[in-house]
Amino acid sequence: MTGAPLLQVEHLTMRFGGLVAINDVSFAAQSGQITAVIGPNGAGKTTVFNCLTGFYKPTVGRLTLTRPGGHKALLLERLDDFRITRHAGVARTFQNIRLFAGMSVLENLLVAQHNRLMLASGYSLLGLVGWPGYGHAERDAVEKARFWLDRTRLLARADEPAGSLPYGDQRRLEIARAMCTDPALLCLDEPAAGLNPRESAELNALLLYIRDESKAGILLIEHDMSVVMGISDHIVVLDYGRKIAEGDPAEIRANPDVIRAYLGEPEPDEVAS
Numbered sequence: 001m002t003g004a005p006l007l008q009v010e011h012l013t014m015r016f017g018g019l020v021a022i023n024d025v026s027f028a029a030q031s032g033q034i035t036a037v038i039g040p041n042g043a044g045k046t047t048v049f050n051c052l053t054g055f056y057k058p059t060v061g062r063l064t065l066t067r068p069g070g071h072k073a074l075l076l077e078r079l080d081d082f083r084i085t086r087h088a089g090v091a092r093t094f095q096n097i098r099l100f101a102g103m104s105v106l107e108n109l110l111v112a113q114h115n116r117l118m119l120a121s122g123y124s125l126l127g128l129v130g131w132p133g134y135g136h137a138e139r140d141a142v143e144k145a146r147f148w149l150d151r152t153r154l155l156a157r158a159d160e161p162a163g164s165l166p167y168g169d170q171r172r173l174e175i176a177r178a179m180c181t182d183p184a185l186l187c188l189d190e191p192a193a194g195l196n197p198r199e200s201a202e203l204n205a206l207l208l209y210i211r212d213e214s215k216a217g218i219l220l221i222e223h224d225m226s227v228v229m230g231i232s233d234h235i236v237v238l239d240y241g242r243k244i245a246e247g248d249p250a251e252i253r254a255n256p257d258v259i260r261a262y263l264g265e266p267e268p269d270e271v272a273s
């Protein structure tokens with residue numbers, strides 16, 4: 001791997017009063033790779049995401065994002081959440097689904113591209129006078145939305161209210177919405193929560209497609225080990241706010257500290273298989 005990593009987290013610490021939610025955590029995530037952040041409940045995983053996406057300002061630490069292609073490195077801890085999405089290209093999904101339930105599936109994906117459309121419209125004025133650039137931008141936005149609806153198998157439901165979709169479809173729609181912003185870094189907070197085994201397997205295929213085709217870096221918080229061990233290139237393990245291990249899936253599965261804190265001993269039939 002040459003050049004700076006896509007994301008470099010250095011000495012991240014987040015305190016809430018006397019509680020240290022993240023304690024001096026450092027790791028890196030690369031473009032075109034899936035990096036999982038795992039650990040027991042309350043280990044600090046979502047707090048890492050909240051620091052990366054500007055929801056919290058870290059107490060200490062540096063979060064450097066370097067988009068591929070010669071872009072300038074950006075220090076995320078100094079940007080507000082709007083700029084983190086727009087300039088740094090960081091998109092996220094949430095543990096609890098946050099779609100616009102009353103809008104159609106397609107409209108949810110167009111709203112995600114609102115910034116680009118507003119820019120093309122000259123913040124409304126050029127759009128109002130019928131500047132052709134706005135029409136092109138609008139067509140591109142619809143095309144991009146349809147592309148990701150197709151990839152997430154939601155094209156047939158484009159006109160249905162997002163809130164009426166089954167749970168697994170809403171989870172995929174959230175990912176489609178994030179992808180419509182062309183992220184350099186896609187942060188997914190428990191995307192497999194509540195999915196059945198077939199849907200989890202489909203999610204794996206979708207995330208591998210995103211990794212390989214869009215070249216975005218994926219940062220994944222997940223408790224479903226069939227997803228984490230099946231698709232991660234690199235795994236970071238947190239426990240009580242500290243990093244206790246990092247490595248590839250085989251290394252993490254065999255790490256005694258991780259087994260003690262989180263994974264537990266494998267069942268005898270798992271060892272045999």
Ligand SMILES: Nc1ncnc2c1ncn2[C@@H]1O[C@H](COP(=O)(O)OP(=O)(O)OP(=O)(O)O)[C@@H](O)[C@H]1O
Nearest residue numbers: 016019020021039040041042043044045046047048
């Ligand atoms: N805004 C906040 N104010 C106070 N404490 C907080 C806040 N946000 C998180 N915490 C605390 O920080 C710690 C880490 O929480 P966090 O949600 O990051 O854990 P997690 O690893 O994502 O857990 P889970 O797997 O259950 O989602 C917990 O003790 C939590 O109660």
